[in-house]
Amino acid sequence: MTLTKKRNKGLSIREKLNNYTVIDLETTGKYITTCEIIEMSAVKIRFGKIADTFTTLVKPKGVLPKEVIQLTGITPDMLKNAPLITESIEDYVKFIGNDVIIGHNISSFDSNLIYDAYLKYNGSEFNNDILDTYHYARCCNIDVADYKLVTLAEYFNVENNNAHRALNDCLVNFEVYEYLKPFYNGCYKCSSAQSNKEKNQIYNDLDLSKFVGKQICLSGEFYSCSKSDMAEHLKSIGANIKSDVSSKTDYVIVGSKGNDKWSFGNYGSKIKKALELQEKGKNIKIIKEEDMLTWVKLKI
Numbered sequence: 001m002t003l004t005k006k007r008n009k010g011l012s013i014r015e016k017l018n019n020y021t022v023i024d025l026e027t028t029g030k031y032i033t034t035c036e037i038i039e040m041s042a043v044k045i046r047f048g049k050i051a052d053t054f055t056t057l058v059k060p061k062g063v064l065p066k067e068v069i070q071l072t073g074i075t076p077d078m079l080k081n082a083p084l085i086t087e088s089i090e091d092y093v094k095f096i097g098n099d100v101i102i103g104h105n106i107s108s109f110d111s112n113l114i115y116d117a118y119l120k121y122n123g124s125e126f127n128n129d130i131l132d133t134y135h136y137a138r139c140c141n142i143d144v145a146d147y148k149l150v151t152l153a154e155y156f157n158v159e160n161n162n163a164h165r166a167l168n169d170c171l172v173n174f175e176v177y178e179y180l181k182p183f184y185n186g187c188y189k190c191s192s193a194q195s196n197k198e199k200n201q202i203y204n205d206l207d208l209s210k211f212v213g214k215q216i217c218l219s220g221e222f223y224s225c226s227k228s229d230m231a232e233h234l235k236s237i238g239a240n241i242k243s244d245v246s247s248k249t250d251y252v253i254v255g256s257k258g259n260d261k262w263s264f265g266n267y268g269s270k271i272k273k274a275l276e277l278q279e280k281g282k283n284i285k286i287i288k289e290e291d292m293l294t295w296v297k298l299k300i
Helices: 066-072 085-096 110-122 133-137 149-155 166-183 196-204 227-236 269-279
Strands: 003-005 011-013 020-027 037-046 049-057 101-103 130-132 215-219 240-242 251-254 285-288
Touching: 020 066, 020 085, 020 110, 020 166, 037 066, 037 085, 037 166, 049 085, 049 166, 085 110, 101 110, 101 166, 130 133, 133 149, 133 166, 149 166, 215 227, 215 269, 227 240, 251 269, 269 285
Parallel strands: 011 130, 020 101, 101 130, 215 240, 215 251, 251 285
Antiparallel strands: 003 011, 020 037, 037 049
């Protein structure tokens, strides 16, 4: 099992679960800082089968954009008499209970929206553990062009006739996750069908703004691109790439492939030095490649 602590929002896990709740939200936009929830759905799974469902439309305070209407089929008339988020978030979280939540790209989007709404209107934290099927699928031995939910559904012949409606996406996601389980091998990768250009495009879709102007040292080899490509991409956004760790280093980024030459078990001399400097009070952050890949620039 792989665990990554996500502040106080629970753990990001990768397991073969039998009991969990699949979640999905529809929103007025693609940025978590400005969008509003317009639909919340959840499907409770027990012993690999659907046990219960929850779905509700949510009335936003702002205007529903035309592109969202076209994408989801949700109209202003449909939302006219829907409950506000203040009236529905508690019921939604109560339905989920203590379950691990499963969904596609939820670690960076849906879970944060739920967390913020629940904290704002109920004064409590939503800290359920998370299994994100986007990242789970990238640890599975399957040959797909990309890891979008619609692509995975097509790969496994899962019926998907009402995409971008929350309950439908929950049901599709449930089937996709169940199909993915036998193929999970824990090896985070790009699709074998992707060209080098497409693999490098992954980093164009990440929010790497925190690295601008920072001193960065790379350690190990990377699954998603070569170390040199990683260095060039970070340079292109204004990061300073250094060959060694020093007291001025801001980040050490660790490739998920590791390195056969590492001399300290699961890490090498660069990480060892960063850990030593951390103990001396230096604010050096060590980040894994797989965690970086969760920092996507969110799209509807």
